[in-house]
Amino acid sequence: MEGRKIIVLFDDPLKGFTTIKKLQDSGFQTKSFKLSTLIVEKIDKQTQAVILSFKKPITGLIKVIDKLKHHTKRAIFIAITPKENFSLWEKSGVDYIAETPSKAIEIINTQKKPTLHIPIHSKHTTEEILKQYKKPIKILLFYFDNFDDELIEKMTETIKGIYNNLKRADGFIIIEGTGFIVIPYNQNESKGIEILMKKIESTIQQAGFLQHLTISNIVNYNPQSDSLEGILSKKKKDIEIAINIETKTTPIEELLKLPFIVNSAIEVLDGQTLAKLYYDKEFRRIINPFIDIKSARLIAQLKGKVDEKDIKEAKDRFTEVLKEAGKYFDENRRGDFFKTLNSNIQLFSLPEVQSNIIMLINEEAPFKKIINEIQKDAAITTKILKFANSAFFGLKREVKSIEKAAIMLGTEEILGISLSISYLNFFNSTHTKKLYKYSIACLAISKFIEEEAEINTGATLASVIHSIGDMFYAQYHPEEYKKLIDYVNENNMPYEFAELRFLPAASVNVGYELAVLWNLPKRITKTIKYHLYPAVVSRIDSALHLIHASSIIAKAMGYFYGSYSIDNLNYHTYNLFLNRFKLNLLTLFEKQGKIIKQKIDEMLYVLS
Template identity: 35%
Template sequence: MNSFIKCECGCYNPKDSKYCVCCGKALKQKGSIVAVFDDPQRGFVLLKHLKKTSLEVKGFKPSNLTFSDLGEVDFVVLDIDPKFRELSVLLRRISENLSRSKLIAISKKGYFAIWDKLGVDIVAEKPSDVVEIIKKEFAYSDLPIYTMKEAEAFLKHFSDYNVIFVKFNRFDDAKIFNLHHLLVGLYYSLKRSDIFMVVPNAYVAIIPSNQKDGRGVKILKEKVEVYIKEHLTSDDISLNSVEIVQLKNNKKEISSQKEIIVAKEYSRQESSEDKAKGSHKSEPVFAILKAFRSQLGKLYFTSLRKKVEPYLTLGDAKWIAENRNYSDKEEIERLTEEFTQLEKQSKILKYTEEEFLSSLDGNVEILSLPEVQSNIIMLINRDASFNRIVREIKKDPAISAKILKLANSAFFGLKGKVKSVEKAAVVLGSQEIMSISLSVSCLNKFSSPFIKDLYKYAIATYAIATFLEDKLQVVTSAPLTAILHSIGYMFYAQYMKDEFSEVVNRAKNGGVFESEAVDVLPARAQEVSYKLATMWNIPQRVAQIIRDFLYPKRSSSFDASIYVLHTSVLFARILGYMWGSYSIDDISYHAYKVFLDRFGINIVKFFKEHHEELKEKSSNMVAVLA
């Protein structure tokens, strides 16, 4: 997707190519934008808009702006208060290092004159205005454009899917440019999970996420046809056809010989991006999250047993035990077909999830940790001396205060009062220090109305994980992962408030948070947590646990950390720290088995016996750290 560079001869080449594979001419690389902003939240919104230009985008705070690795930059976009003290110094640095770049400032109308005097090329009121300006200045579209080779390679992964193909009488680059507003409008009118592909000189392809029955695909096809007819205004471009084709034997039946011959001129080698992404294999987890929370027990009696077995809850296991002779053939056939169709949809959801997660790489500056917290993690990872870690802690008063507060809390039950950060750090240990540092980072970085509740939920999970460790007499990564496992939720609460609010409202009406999120959010929160954790240099094993804790059997059959986290999360949710409806029967059956077989603990009885103590421990920890 947008992974090519077009040569003057008309051939499309993989984005990393220096020379055209057809004619051998040197290729002009894709343009780039540098965004500089003084407010991280406004910066995130700006970067989100700028990505619509399809140019490479990098974001910086003024203090972090470096020029050594930027290369040639087409546009520098400034979203900075004109009263910023170092503005003149910043502009001078940009002028000296990026003299060929066009400078665009975002500002209220009242400050336009100031920016003119400062020598910027263009002043705009909103990020969306900047996008339009850049589009006019630069000839790249925000459409997901594929070469024919890329499209064919990609569509191979969707055999037996229904695909809508749209053909125009003329569809070369010039005509695509003329159809830009129509195609963009059509693109954004689709569901987030539908895949949209523009293939020059061939067609537009749409892979509907709803493959459950032909009726839904037909309705979408009619919707597409009506939209195009209403918005097609060009005199020399007409709509040839809108048709539904079921892909068979990994080949498209709709391509004429003429189209295939033309396509060969556009790409002669497989996209490096397609290779990197692999085959986009579907994951049953999407289908399970979406529709089968209460029916896995029945699926256990079908040919899908091996697929659903890692996802069974204790409630499912009870149902299976009570219905060992279950043999409703009609119901089994219906569920098998429904699951198979949802797996197809899962393949599309997995693809859109990967696209979203890869887009976060361009927001490293915004999503990175503050310097002190980042240094603390680095020092702990490197087994640095205790004194060095304490010196770094003392640079941040908020972290120092929380460490002292926790060390003196009833949770640790020390006799005397801890007065120094050094002694507090000794009492707590490196894992707790990292946990507190990260909790402070989350509070500082995220500030939406939902953050306070999510923070309390993370702290309650942390308290329960620590309590479980004590009772099991094991040391795990669970307390640290308890703090980290909710950062994906925090990300959405901060940067996609409307979508997150919708998920919360659905969960409040009796749903399970993750199941409701599949329909609304572009990627699972656990995958976003994993992405952020890797950006923050959290140890890989810890990052994997926060990604896989919902279904621990998928990750490990023996790592106590992931089972303690899974159980702590459920306990915190049952105690009311998370939106949704939860019960002890929602625990993973494999977690139940691990506690029983490995530790000799019936976790259901444990929860009932220690319910009040868990409630008190989590409440006290929230009071100390929240």
């Protein structure tokens, strides 16, 4: 079923996501929409099925079904709904009614599969066609593993799409058991040939068939002296050699380029090993951005006491742990996950008011326009006024005007408050409630640190949103997330290291992708991606280091999953606040813990 396109329309994001996950697990390529965001003209006309995940036909849906039927021509329409609602769909225009996604998949699979109306040639016939050229030519070669009837059947729409998008003068030959070749008409335009090659590769990748592709290359073919079989054999051998070399020499180097993997490995190393690594020049550069307070103390204690043998043992142990972390890192799985996330972004789109606020902030629109947008949502207006009048600002007079409150707070504070409301509506599973409290705890702590350091970084938005990736997994992958939490609790294992075992991609990277898709400001997306290890990107960005500090303090106070202490604070964060703002974060945590807890309770009351 790979590459077969399905459209999913839904009213409930959670049920919609469940349907999409089932379809994708069965090999279908999906795109999803809320009814309000669907643009019929942009739907692929080759769509095989349209799934409608609604309890009953809502207003406007029957007209949409009719438009889609005229647009797609060949798609079948299936409603997924409880059995007691079957009768409501009988005159809606759908072709089938199913009780579950599994039943819908069964219906799709029984439909007649598309046929390929393009000739398939043997290698011998292909050779005869190529020999008709009098001069050497460049051909684009696409060689697949097991290019049999089953794969051809799966790739039908993709192959037809490639064929139909070529110029009339370009040659196109499907070779039995091999793949296909393209013979560009303009043989002298090297740049144009390269662009065509990349375009076809991109089409194959988007359709989900890249894992079957063994060779894609521009080949110089001389009809007078070359044989097709000889070129295929040589290219395949070259590819196999290159793959073997890469497998033997690059894994550790590649892992060292991934901050999340390095951080995860460092988290499970004992302090002594990490401290010894610091005294190797090469590894000091790698681990320095990740050093926490505990490691810094041990590094100081071991000064002048570490020999070559100690360093070698430490390097061997670090490499062993890094490989263990890398064992669960699958780039293909990660890539497929992000592809799914991007193709189904409508499921995770923000409410209209929040989306408009983001757009206006990014456009640097007049403040009056932003306020007008805020006033469209009574819940956001109420929360902003409540927040502005809370003890965190210590105002002598009550602020009653949303204009004054908004001006006093600033645009990013407003956006942070509005997104905290979305959190409550958007994420409502068992684990997301704890994660929401953690986010609000971070907000309260960051505000308290700002007050003590006498700075203003506008931390509300970053505090609220930085754990969005964890929220996503807890809501939309509840089974995997529960396994992760149980594993962390039972094995006293760092949360970030355990993520690699159970989740397809790091939560910070998922959060980053969502933030980019929501068009959040760049400094916020950077904070989401790097708050676990801020020194990797900057040692002076006070806003980024503030979120890291508030996160560690909240975790040390038990607001997050796993076992943490204040000693997990990044050493560069500690130094930044001590040297620039004269604030000792360790002393703050140890001596003002009760006040911090009180501030958190107040913030939870204000934003609950």
